[in-house]
Amino acid sequence: MSKTENKQVKIVAAIKDGTVIDRIPSDKLFKVASILHIEELSNQITVGNNLESQELGTKGIIKVSDKFFSDKDINKIALIAPNAKLNVIRDYVVVEKKTLKLPSVLEDIVKCVNPNCITNHEPMMTRFHVEDNHTLTLRCEYCERVMSGDEVKIL
Ligand SMILES: [Zn+2]
Secondary structure, eight states, X not given: OOHHHHHHHHHTOOOSSEEEEEEEEGGGHHHHHHHTTGGGOOSOEEEXXXXXXXXXXXXXXXXXXXXXXXXXXXXXHHHXXXXXXXXXXXXXEEEEEEOOOOOSEEESSEEOXXXXXXXXXXXXXXXXXXXXXXXXXXXXXXXXXXXXXXXXEEO
């Protein structure tokens, strides 16, 4: 085994219980880490980036021991890195492979860009309809504002 391969093996070493988010595009790695607030966790965390990937060229990976993310968190990951893979590990075995899929409605996940929107003035949950999965086009239920791509700000 070459030195590089050896390093790679160590980075992706197994965890006993927890969550592995794999195949994150390298340029999205820290954004995913940030929306999951992993900096606030005291769990054992491994973050790797710019790892060699046959499919993606390079990729990022996040492994968090003893942490199982909520569906809401998983939806947030789907917004940023829809093709990432999320595996739930129990006793060193992958017990669940979660597909990151955007739901048709996003509740309390995205901020409305319209400054006049009621959701920016009242203590209430935002609610967006996903109009297009690929271009990430969302429509606010309250003000009908449509936003897409970089306009989308995650709460
Ligand atoms: Zn709005």
